[in-house]
Amino acid sequence: MLEVTGLDAGYGDGRVLFGVDLAVGAGEVVTLLGRNGMGKTTTLSSVMGIVRAQAGTIRLDGAPIQHLPPYRIARLGLGLVPEGRQIFPNLSVHENLVATASGAGRWTIDSVLGLFPALRERLASLGGLLSGGEQQMLAIGRALMTNPRLLLLDEATEGLAPRIRAEIWRVLASLKESGQAILVVDKNIAPLLRLADRHYILERGRTVWSGSSAELAAAPDLQQRYLGV
Amino acid sequence: MDPGLRRDDNGVAAGRAIAMIYVIEQVLNGAQFGVMLFLMAAGLTLIFGIMNVINLAHGSLYMVGAYVAAAVFGATGSFLIGLAAALAAAIVVGIALEVTLFRTLYARDHLDQVLATFGLILFFNEIVRILFGATALYMRVPDFLNGRVEILPGAPYPTYRLAIIAVGLAVALLLYLLIARTRIGMLIRAGASNRVMLGALGVNVTLLYTAVFALGAALAALAGVMAGPIFTVESGMGESVLISAFVVIVIGGIGSIRGAFVAALLVGIVDATGRAYLRPLLALFTSRAAADSAGPALASMLIYILMAAVLFVRPQGLFPPRGR
């Protein structure tokens, strides 16, 4: 479905990515791992068209998308849950969910609230007044409401209480169960080994390793060297 | 009972009634100026609050509205056709400005925006002189709004001015519903807080901005059309109202439509009552001559004094946008 090859990107004159390769197939859960500052967020931003690719190709179902503006890329079926949640603080929870929803698909306000019952009581609250965990759920719900074919999650469990983390992992597992393709960036290796099919490791803007969960689990040296585990 | 005393009583009561009617008239004049300011300020505050652009040329769109309405009304004899033409012209000019100029200004700093849009003011004032001549255009009150309505027994008030207040209030309500209740309104508010994220969720923010700009242009033109029969339709007419509109958005809280509404009525009423009462009020304390010279000067400063006072108590204005 998504295929990134030889991606170079950066900010202004500073290059951050030097040939990133990754691919996500239909229904697959794939992770992008690496320590802080290695280019994971930049990779997701490039895929979304927020940061321009300077070289390489980004294809969706075989068609290059790296020249499209972000809104066209989103409409092709990519749903971003960004680093830092970035919900709209001045909109209510309900408005956050429906403002950018796309009509057609399985995700409606009811199915999203079924996934995150905690949001139901807070529908009328301003997004900015939610707790961190609630904001994270809202960010995921908001992306689902666009009925994406591929969900991109950037540090979706960062800074959350263990109980909330567990809930988010449970939700991601149920999404996977339903056939949702997901590209995850996260620092928690253990739950990812259970959830994901394949992994990519980024080191200073390059893809330095890729393999299955079994392979990653069997390589503690790899985890130590690139992930600081 | 002493008949003389009674007659005197009646005289005082009649005097009170006249004074009361005068107050009501001044408040209505203020409300009428206020709703026109609101139409201007609503566009300004949307454009400034959402796109972060200072648009000094907003007054030019007001002028375009007044000129097109005056010319088309004069040529066709129909006020409504003139109004429609004015709105259409302002929307076309607004879209053209947004696409050719403002898009490149969003990311620039405010000084660049002020310089560029000040240039636009000069451009529009000159274009209008070339197209319509240096003399002011005359625009009459449309027949169906000509005349007076008795707001109280013995207190007639111009129908046209009442119509301005009614239209202004109706537009304010529609605008409120648009921003607070519709999907477009949600997107406008969302874009104000995080434009990049809005784009990443599938919204064409460029198009949204163009639409907001066109809406602001149409509101300014509507104010210009309304002003046509009351003020003179002439080159440069937009500048004084623009300054008052900036005072309104600063008092109301930048980006807040509700704030613009409350502040516009406040500024309109303070301005109108100040002009009516400041001189007689000063005459109570100083000489007649001093009151005659200081009264009007102070009255024209009153809205700036009001702005300073509001900012002193609430530096972000009356209704700072929430959650940003």
Ligand SMILES: Nc1ncnc2c1ncn2[C@@H]1O[C@H](COP(=O)(O)OP(=O)(O)O)[C@@H](O)[C@H]1O
């Ligand atoms: N907006 C930005 N402007 C300039 N440099 C940035 C920006 N965002 C990230 N960087 C730099 O790009 C590199 C990669 O950052 P990022 O993609 O956020 O890494 P990660 O998500 O893996 O922690 C870092 O060196 C960071 O300092």
Ligand SMILES: [Mg+2]
């Ligand atoms: Mg990151």
